Amino acid sequence: MPILKIITQPNPILRKKSQEIAREIIKSREFKSLVSSMIKTMVKTDGVGLAAPQIGKDIRLAIINSKDGPLCLINPKFIKKSWAKELGQEGCLSIPGVFGRVKRHKKISLTYRDQAGKKNALTAKGLMARVIQHEVDHLDGILFIDKAAEIENVKCKNHNE
Ligand SMILES: [Zn+2]
Secondary structure, X not given: OOOOOOOOOOOHHHHOOOEOOOHHHHHOHHXXXXXXXXXXXXXXXXXXXXXXXXXXXXXXXXXXXXXXXXXXXXXXXXXEXXXXXXXXXXXXXXXXXXXXXXXXXXXXXXXXXOOOOOEEEEEEEHXXXXXXXXXXXXXXXXXXHHOOOOEEEOOOOOOOO
């Protein structure tokens, strides 16, 4: 399976609100192959997460690189966000060389469908919660630079979130 091309800012696809994915689509071979390509692309580019708009698809799908392996979030929906927030450094494969500190909820809970189309829920905190919020923002056309407090331009392209 090929490595997918990552779309970078200011491509308008990154600003589109992505569409919900129907259950029949999740079961299709094309969709499964898209998920595998996205996982492969995320691993090869050293990303901690990859959202479908970043590879040019306006659908509600994101892959997260968790400590237990790639996590596939389809139609993710937050059901709980902690009142407490914290600042942390972020970058994005679609905005190479740019970093900034973003305030995110410390702990979040969400529902989503997994690769098999099954409804699931998870609670995450710290870095994992941050990555999930960053990726779900992509599905709504929001980039971390919209929220970042201090933005830093680094002319070195080997640091990507
Ligand atoms: Zn990103």
